[in-house]
Amino acid sequence: MSAALVATAMSALARILFVDDTPAEWQLALASLADGALMEQTTVVKDKDEALDFLHERGSFRRRVSGLPAVVVLGPNVRRPTAMSLLKDIRSDAMLRRVPVVMIATAPDEETVRSAYEQGVNSLIRTHDDVQIRAERYAALALFWGWANEPPPESVGQPKSQRLGQ
Amino acid sequence: MNLSTDILLVEDDPGDVRLALAVFRALKVADRCVVVNDGEQALDFLHLKGRFSKRPPGLPRLILLDLKMPRMNGFEFLQQVKADQEFKTIPVIALTSSREERDVERAYDLNVNGYVVKSIDFSDYRATLQALAKYWENVNERPPGFVEREPVDSSKSGKGKEHPPMHRLGFLWFLSPC
Numbered sequence: 607m608s609a610a611l612v613a614t615a616m617s618a619l620a621r622i623l624f625v626d627d628t629p630a631e632w633q634l635a636l637a638s639l640a641d642g643a644l645m646e647q648t649t650v651v652k653d654k655d656e657a658l659d660f661l662h663e664r665g666s667f668r669r670r671v672s673g674l675p676a677v678v679v680l681g682p683n684v685r686r687p688t689a690m691s692l693l694k695d696i697r698s699d700a701m702l703r704r705v706p707v708v709m710i711a712t713a714p715d716e717e718t719v720r721s722a723y724e725q726g727v728n729s730l731i732r733t734h735d736d737v738q739i740r741a742e743r744y745a746a747l748a749l750f751w752g753w754a755n756e757p758p759p760e761s762v763g764q765p766k767s768q769r770l771g772q
Numbered sequence: 773m774n775l776s777t778d779i780l781l782v783e784d785d786p787g788d789v790r791l792a793l794a795v796f797r798a799l800k801v802a803d804r805c806v807v808v809n810d811g812e813q814a815l816d817f818l819h820l821k822g823r824f825s826k827r828p829p830g831l832p833r834l835i836l837l838d839l840k841m842p843r844m845n846g847f848e849f850l851q852q853v854k855a856d857q858e859f860k861t862i863p864v865i866a867l868t869s870s871r872e873e874r875d876v877e878r879a880y881d882l883n884v885n886g887y888v889v890k891s892i893d894f895s896d897y898r899a900t901l902q903a904l905a906k907y908w909e910n911v912n913e914r915p916p917g918f919v920e921r922e923p924v925d926s927s928k929s930g931k932g933k934e935h936p937p938m939h940r941l942g943f944l945w946f947l948s949p950c
Contacts, residue, residue: 704880711913720916723861728885730913743911750907754900756887758880759873 621647621752621761625657625692626681634737635681638744639752647752649675653684654692661702674761677706677751682733686711686718690725697726704758706751778909779805780832782814782849783867784841788890792836792867795901796909806832811844815852818859831862833914836904837884839868839875847878854883861915863908 624635632650639648651657659665663672678696680689689709696702706728711718714732722730731747734740779796783789789807796805808814814837816822820829835853839846846866853859865886866879879887888904891897 704877706886714913716916719913720861723863723915726883729863729908731911732913746903746907746911749903750886754888754903754907756871756876756889759876 621676621757622649622748623657623660623675623678624648624650624681625653625679626650626683627652628681628683631681631683634741635679635744638741639748648748654688654695657692658695661696661705674702674705674758676755676757676761677708677728679747679751680707680709682710682712690721693722693725693727701760704760706755706757708747708751778833780814780817780835781805781807782809782811782835782841782846783807783838784809785838788838788867791897792901795898796905799902799905810841811846811849811852814849815844818853831859831915833863834908834912835862835864836867837864839866839870839879847882850879850882850884863912863915865904865908867904 622639624632626632626635636648636650649660651660656665657678660667660670661674661678663670680692684692689711693707693709696705696707707726708729708731709722709727710731710733711722712733714722714730719730729751731743734743781789781792783792793805793807806817808817813822814835817824817827818831820827837846837850846868850864850866853862853864860883863885865888866884867888867890868875869890870876871889876887886904886908888900891900
């Protein structure tokens with residue numbers, strides 16, 4: 607992904623905030639989004655600090671479109687302690703605590719899965735070596751969290767029900 | 773073979789039950805779905821009490837929860853499940869006709885894992901259920917405590933071919949009239 611495209615994505619509003627420091631994973635995730643509109647509304651940040659800057663609309667994100675994403679996705683290359691720390695920060699923040707968080711983990715053992723759910727992750731996905739399977743999982747993730755799920759009221763964009771004109 | 777449950781559907785509307793089960797069956801994503809009609813029955817199921825005292829052990833890997841139900845409603849059930857150390861890791865998705873902001877907020881405040889609004893448009897609702905089922909049955913990591921079934925022994929089937937995973941067989945287990 608070019609720096610320009612990342613910069614463009616960073617300035618946009620986000621229904622999906624994707625946290626991962628590996629360009630190949632960004633490219634796969636973005637390419638897998640079934641709906642072009644979702645791709646345009648996905649913001650990629652590389653680490654916990656950037657994610658918090660984005661969520662709090664500060665630093666390089668102080669002029670972004672206001673509102674919270676429909677989901678925060680912690681990519682497979684975010685170190686597990688960092689992912690858990692970010693999850694804890696989100697859940698303990700009065701403004702952010704309702705934001706859905708999905709964690710993508712490499713070979714999580716039972717304790718990791720249990721701990722993630724106990725700390726308040728909404729969903730946990732096991733990553734896969736097969737790129738095609740990973741792409742399918744990203745597409746399913748985007749479809750559910752970016753379209754089917756009703757995000758908390760403070761999220762950006764209209765709820766699905768209103769987007770459908772109901 | 774262990775007999776555990778993939779989806780616990782907590783819903784009092786027979787029409788909504790039929791639609792959800794039809795979608796799951798068509799997608800072949802749930803080999804067993806237990807239907808109960810209110811929060812009290814759902815708790816009985818989780819605690820192996822009442823008419824569920826002799827059910828096979830194990831936790832569902834997903835609970836789909838209507839919010840407006842008689843006796844114990846969805847919010848009360850959600851509060852109890854998420855406060856229980858044994859059950860709090862089970863993903864619970866609110867499946868409701870309410871899009872009122874206060875209900876969405878309350879559900880998230882009670883740690884619901886997802887919130888899906890039943891659309892009045894049939895095709896849209898079906899597509900929504902498909903997205904839900906594909907993600908939570910095929911992609912989401914199942915919670916600890918879910919009892920894996922033993923794989924089907926194809927040598928006993930007489931067909932001489934490998935069976936798909938049990939969770940894709942589309943066999944539904946009805947415990948409630950619907």
